[in-house]
Amino acid sequence: MARIPQVDYAAAPAAVQEAHDAHLHVARITNMKRTLLQSVPSFHALMTWYDLRDTVQPFLGDRLTTIYAHAISAETDCLICSTFFRRILIDAGENPDALVLDERERAVVAFGRCLAVSPFRVPHEVFAPIRALFSDEEIVALTAFGALMVATNVVNNALEIPLDDSLETYRRRSTP
Incomplete structure (x- = not known):
């Protein structure tokens, strides 16, 4: 409730x-x-999440923007946000539980997961690939977008906001 x-x-x-x-x-x-x-x-x-999304999409692309937001939301165990991004991935023909990622995508996902787990410090081994891939401006935008995604997850989790009915069929099911 x-x-x-x-x-x-x-x-x-x-x-x-x-x-x-x-x-x-x-x-x-x-x-x-x-x-x-x-x-x-x-x-x-x-x-302002939408503004930041529109800022990172040109250099990440639509797919990686969604995967990044999904990785953060799944890592924070945010039912609403992780299910929202599952829907986008599934509707695009992807399996969110078995994504095939290239090296660039893996680096971005690792960075997002790090922000979700411990936003207080990003280890060098996680940041170094991001530094090599993106400009200063892009890194700041990517980090701010990730931080706002974490903030959105916190609000949903702390206030126990219920999953929208339209997302129910996309909800991740536990495997036996």
């Missing part, structure tokens, strides 16, 4: 409705977003 109720649009203040309506031009409103709308500044802060 969710720890914080989702906003009731019809009963919400005008500022909440405006933030909600403006975001519909970017993406759909999910359970997480309905919960975040309890605090419009919090909603706006985490919705």
Whole structure:
């Protein structure tokens, strides 16, 4: 059960409705977003995820952007976010449980997982390949995008926001 109720649009203040309506031009409103709308500044802060995604996609590509976000979300055990990215991968014909990654992709995934597990320090052996692959600007954007992904995961996990019904069929099933 969710720890914080989702906003009731019809009963919400005008500022909440405006933030909600403006975001519909970017993406759909999910359970997480309905919960975040309890605090419009919090909603706006985490919705900068879309700006950062749009910043990293040109140098990562769509596939690796999704894989990076999925790796972070799976590592933090965020049901909502990991399932969201599973859906994108599955709908693109990928098996999120058996991804075939090249050396560049493995380096980016390792970096993302490191941010998820211990964002306080990235070991040299994880950072060195990133340093070799990307410019300073790209590394900062990649790190900020990863950090915002972790923040989104923390909100979902801490507030126990329920999985959206539309994601249920993409949920990772335990293997016996």
